[in-house]
Amino acid sequence: MESIVTMFIVYIWIFLFGLFILKTGIQQISYHKMKMWIKKYTSNPIKGFLIGVVITAILQSSSTTIVIIVSLTSLGLLYFPNAIAIILGANVGTTLTAELLSFSNFWLMWILLISGFILLCIHKQRIFSIGCMLFGLGTIFTALYGFESLAEPIRQTPYMEEGLYDISRETTYSILFGMVVTGITQSSSAFTGMIMSFMNQELLSLPSAIAMVLGANIGTCFTALLAAIGSKMEGKWTAYAHLWVNILGVLFFIPFINWLGDFVSHLSAIPGRQLAHASVIFNLIISSFFLLFIKPLSAFIKMTSRKA
Template sequence: MESIWSMFIVYIGIFLFGMILLKTGIQQISYHKTKMWLMKHTSNPLKGFLIGIAITAVLQSSSTTIVLIVSLTSVGLLPFTHAIAIILGANVGTTVTAEIMALSNLWLMWSTLILGFILMCIHKQVIFSIGCVLFGLGTIFTALYGFESLVEPIQRTPYIENGLYTISTNTSYSILFGVIITGIIQSSSAFTGMIMSFMNENLLNLSSGIAMVLGANIGTCFTAILASIGSRIEAKWTAYAHVWINLIGVLCFIPFIHWLGDLVVNVTPIPGRQLAHASVLFNIITSLLFLPFIKPLATFIKLTSKKI
């Protein structure tokens, strides 16, 4: 059993390393432009929402976008209501990562690793950055295959398999599992990738996978809370907004988990892709429901934060 946990930690490390490479490459190309877009083109909620989607899809990390938003609100460069709109967009934009992971295959893994390595050896910033992006994607795909390779030894270890079975048969346990693991590893994408791999090997069913990913949406809020520590009150409001949006969205969606599962099953027979599509639908529906109520939400957060 120790070897399973050791390999699990190794594959998490490989995945996070791939995410760091991916974000580093993209940020070298577009990070400063991203900051300018956020400050100049968020004059109304719809614009902020769309820019939040675009930037998070480009940066491949909602955590990076949220930290950037917190930093801009903390120095007064971004109004709080605009920050909420961008958060809603970031929640949708981050689902692009899951969709990319759902396309993983051996040919794509080796292609991105080899081409990325070659480009990283060229001493030109743009080409090197593109190489980082490709090699990072290849590394992420490698970690996903690693997670899949753990399924067989897990099935031979009754303690772990029974634990996962117990968690997967209870929606509350599944959501809590997603919250805790994502909070620990600080990456909802890594957790989602792991669950997708387990589902592809029939270790988890679709409903429990969706519940776990819902929990991951709450677990990823810890990043914003950490980023807001020691900052101005506006930054703390932004972190609280991220928590409230994801918490309320998950609570409202719990009764519809099976409906969501039935919907994505009709789209694709591949379990991992079903989970990716479910994540997209959940975040789009939740964000669109919140979008018209940004000002009341901002008022609510300001009032409740005084009691915290």
């Protein structure tokens, strides 16, 4: 039991370390450009939505995008309804990370690690940044294989397998599990990667895995709430918008989890890839819906925050 927990924590940290290295390489190339694009190209909700998708796909972190948005909104550099549009785009953009993780491959892992390490030894900023991205992605793949290696020890530990089964058979428990673990790790990507690995080893069913990822969408909101502490009211509104969009989206989609599982099972035979597709579809549907009601949503958030 202790060895499994220890290795689980180790692989979580390896994943987060790889994600940090990947983001460092990306940010060195484009972080300041991201801020400029956000301020310049958000004149209407559609543009804001697309900018949110693109920037989050590049940064590989919705949390980074949301923190930037909270800061810009708090400073009065970004109009609050347009900030909501970027948040909706960020929710879609972050699903591309799951799609990327679904292509994890043993030989690709070693190619990325070795080529990335070689480029890290070259003292030119752009080449070094590319090396960070390659080595970081290879490190993430390493963690994913680590998670998969825990499947057999978990099966051989009856109460751990039973505990995971008890959580997964109730949708509410699965959502809470995803929310809590993501809130602790501050990375929905790490949690999604872990769940994909367990699915590949047949430890989780597709509907329960989808429910856990829906919970992770709520758990990732904690980062925005932390970023909003001490900020002006506009910044707090932005964090609340992120929270409300994800809570309402998950509540709306709970009755359709089995339908979504059936649908994505026809798109791919690979369990991890099915989960990645489900995450994309969920966020695309919910974000598209809220994009049509940005003004009522912004008014609702302002009203509820005043009462609070």
